[in-house]
Every structure is written in structure tokens, then in C-alpha cells.
Amino acid sequence: MRHAQKTAKPTTAESNPLYVVKRSKIHGRGVYAARRIRSGTRIIEYVGDRISHEEADSRYEMKADDDGHTFLFVVDDDLCIDAGVGGNPARFINHKCDANCETIIEGRRVFIEAIRTIQPGEELGYDYQLTWESTDDPDELALYACRCGAANCRETMLDRESIDARKKKEKRAAAKKKAAARGRKPAAKRKRA
Numbered sequence: 001m002r003h004a005q006k007t008a009k010p011t012t013a014e015s016n017p018l019y020v021v022k023r024s025k026i027h028g029r030g031v032y033a034a035r036r037i038r039s040g041t042r043i044i045e046y047v048g049d050r051i052s053h054e055e056a057d058s059r060y061e062m063k064a065d066d067d068g069h070t071f072l073f074v075v076d077d078d079l080c081i082d083a084g085v086g087g088n089p090a091r092f093i094n095h096k097c098d099a100n101c102e103t104i105i106e107g108r109r110v111f112i113e114a115i116r117t118i119q120p121g122e123e124l125g126y127d128y129q130l131t132w133e134s135t136d137d138p139d140e141l142a143l144y145a146c147r148c149g150a151a152n153c154r155e156t157m158l159d160r161e162s163i164d165a166r167k168k169k170e171k172r173a174a175a176k177k178k179a180a181a182r183g184r185k186p187a188a189k190r191k192r193a
């Protein structure tokens with residue numbers, strides 16, 4: 001008896017997906033590599049409702065005070081992507097301090113790319129670098145504690161610096177550059193009493 005000859009089916013993203021969504025040890029659901037993903041691979045686009053910061057604030061101001069869950073991605077000063085509306089599996093990628101992915105913003109679209117070779121079964125993760133201000137309530141900031149479990153976990157999903165500290169630094173650097181261009185020193189920083 002002979003087996004019928006199999007016709008080779010073309011390999012598609014559907015038949016051989018790069019990733020699967022399943023429960024995560026870090027939090028809720030996560031996204032895992034279904035096969036080896038090479039460094040530099042563009043894995044998925046972070047999509048969802050494209051809204052202003054004001055709209056994002058009004059959508060989520062009613063959230064419970066003890067809930068740090070968010071599907072919002074800040075693209076720039078004017079644009080957020082709310083993956084809670086019209087999102088795809090990218091919305092399930094958790095934060096990892098020891099990230100194997102990064103987000104690339106191109107033409108105000110957000111893509112998630114591998115920054116090293118990722119083995120099948122590894123959970124995908126990027127550094128959320130959530131924005132915060134130094135005047136924010138510390139209890140509220142504590143809601144963004146990280147549970148990635150990495151040896152180098154920095155224990156928060158927040159960015160290392162507050163937005164206001166970063167803006168101050170940028171302003172100072174710009175003043176220094178301007179003064180250097182004019183050929184004189186910037187005014188000395190006054191020390192606080």
C-alpha cells in the first residue's frame with residue numbers, strides 16, 4: 001500500500017506563527033516565542049485606538065485607585081495608543097527589566113522588535129519605561145512595581161527618570177550648547193540653601 005503523496009502547503013504566518021499568547025508567571029497573559037526569533041526581527045505592531053492624552057485620562061480616570069493595569073502606550077506628547085480598544089496580541093507583552101525586545105517608533109507607529117535571539121518558549125518582554133512626574137503620589141507609583149523576576153529587576157515598570165527631571169536636564173543641556181555657541185559660559189547654577 002502506498003500513502004497518498006502530500007502536497008506541500010506554503011508556510012504562512014498563520015501556520016507557523018512567531019508567537020503564542022498564554023498565561024504568564026509575570027502577570028495575567030503574556031506572549032511567548034513559538035519558534036526561534038532572530039535579533040532584529042520585527043515581531044508585531046502595537047495597535048489600538050489612537051487617542052490624545054486628554055482622551056486617555058478621561059477613559060481611565062474612573063479606574064480603581066489600586067489598579068496599575070494599562071493597555072496604553074505613549075507615542076509622543078500628543079498621541080497615545082489604547083490597545084484595550086482594537087488591540088492585537090501585542091497588548092499582552094509584559095514588561096521585563098531584562099528585555100529581549102524593544103519598541104521602535106516609526107512615523108508615529110509602534111513596532112516591537114527582538115533585540116537578541118529569542119529561544120522557543122521564552123516570554124517576550126520590553127522595558128515599559130512608564131512615564132511619571134516627581135509630584136506623583138508615591139502610593140500610586142508603587143502600583144507599577146515589577147514582578148519580572150529577573151536577577152537585574154529594578155522593581156518598577158516606571159522609567160528611571162521622571163518626565164520633569166528629564167525635561168530640566170534637556171533644558172540645561174540646550175542652554176549649555178547655546179552658551180558654548182556664543183562663546184561664553186552659562187550662568188552658574190545656584191545652590192539651594
Ligand SMILES: C[S@@+](CC[C@H](N)C(=O)[O-])C[C@H]1O[C@@H](n2cnc3c(N)ncnc32)[C@H](O)[C@@H]1O
Pocket residue numbers: 024026027028029030068069070071072091092093094095096145146147148157
Ligand atoms: C499591556 S498589559 C500586559 C498584558 C497583561 N499581562 C494582561 O494579561 O493583560 C500591561 C499590564 O500588565 C501588567 N504587567 C506587565 N508586566 C508586568 C511586570 N513585569 N510586573 C508586574 N505587572 C506587569 C501590569 O498590570 C501592566 O499595566
Ligand SMILES: [Zn+2]
Pocket residue numbers: 096097098146147148149150152153154155156
Ligand atoms: Zn523587573
